[in-house]
Amino acid sequence: MKWVRGLVGVLSLSLMAACGNEQADDVSEDNPLNVVATTSMIADLMEIVGGENVTVSGLMGPGVDPHDYQPSTSDVNTMTEADLIAYNGLMLEERFVEVFEQMDQRGVPSVIMADALNETELLDPEEGEEDLEYDPHIWFSVSHWEAVTSHVADVLSEMDPDNEGYYQDNADTYLSELDELRTYIEERIEEVPEQSRYLVTAHDAFQYFGEEFDFEVIGLQGLNTQTEAGTGDISNLADFLVDNEINAVFVESSVSPRNIEALIEAARSRGHDVENAGELYSDALGSAEEDADTYLKMYRSNIDTIVDGLAN
Known part of the structure; x- marks a missing residue:
């Protein structure tokens, strides 16, 4: 190359x-x-x-x-x-x-x-x-x-x-x-009913969060942000939102919101109202102005956005 x-x-x-x-x-x-x-x-x-x-x-x-x-x-x-x-x-x-x-x-x-972890602690990538x-x-x-x-x-x-x-x-x-x-994360998650613990995001960055805190995580794109989501991916996930009565999805600060916006429209075309419940920090911290410029602040911001989006 x-x-x-x-x-x-x-x-x-x-x-x-x-x-x-x-x-x-x-x-x-x-x-x-x-x-x-x-x-x-x-x-x-x-x-x-x-x-x-x-x-x-x-x-x-x-x-x-x-x-x-x-x-x-x-x-x-x-x-x-x-x-x-x-x-x-x-x-x-x-x-x-x-x-x-x-x-x-x-x-x-x-x-x-990654050298701090052994292979049994690492999650396998999705197919493809x-x-x-x-x-x-x-x-x-x-x-x-x-x-x-x-x-x-x-x-x-x-x-x-x-x-x-x-x-x-x-x-x-x-x-x-x-x-x-x-x-703090565990206490806030208690506010979300178990049947509502679905985290739908732009790309598949939150599987470790899901594994540790018992969420089902679905990324529209793969682990790598360069993996494109096709119309079939969007259609299938829209059906999943309808079938599981999921009303909130999330965009990410380091990923274009284009695919999530298309997903919302696809769900609405099926008569199911889905909202963009906020922006999550995934592959980078936020800025000082956003009060998300440290790992601790970033994670608290994310969990507040997730819980507020799913609990309401």
Whole structure:
């Protein structure tokens, strides 16, 4: 593919210019580790666990779709200067694969969120997702994100053993906040009758949420946002909405609402009234203005939108 060949060329030039990434000594607030994170969820986590001892550069901002994000020359240059690269794995950042491989060959350390989990904890992709071995949307399991948090603390501790206690304390504090988040989610879900716990979204990003909190999740598109939904998919899902008396569906901040709007119209053509019950954050955090710029805020916003849409 042309974008791969061009990117490899840029990467080669960048790495030739780089003098190598030797880990900084005596890591501290005045001499922090330079961490480059792909998605906004990962950047948030690295800042929380690393605290004052890291400077985090996030490559993808609010509303950016990591499935189709193509790294720029600037991104590659930023990664060559990193002390640590943090990314999700499981082919979420599909267009970064060659970059990650080259960085590894050059000795730039990385921490991969998916490495915190074993294969039995990962969900299989839906039929037709040949490019994916597992569902990459692991952050929607709070339990998985707890495991990821501990993994990040361990990796930072290995890189900077003098500050191990600091990283582990930060992780422990955040794990308590994640436990509080789980309680909040469970309490809010109680407001939704069991027969109404269907989450219909633009693409299939919420299966880990469904698995952990007993929701049936249906994504109009597949796990990858580049998988197109056809007229048959829309028609079949409209029939499903009618048969199960589902009156609310949700759009996503990083996915075009076009297919969901078509689904709503298809259901209405069958005499079934369905509403767009709000926007969910799926593959990226929201902005500070939206009060969804951290993982905790994002998840609370999502669960409030889901429950308010389904409970009414």
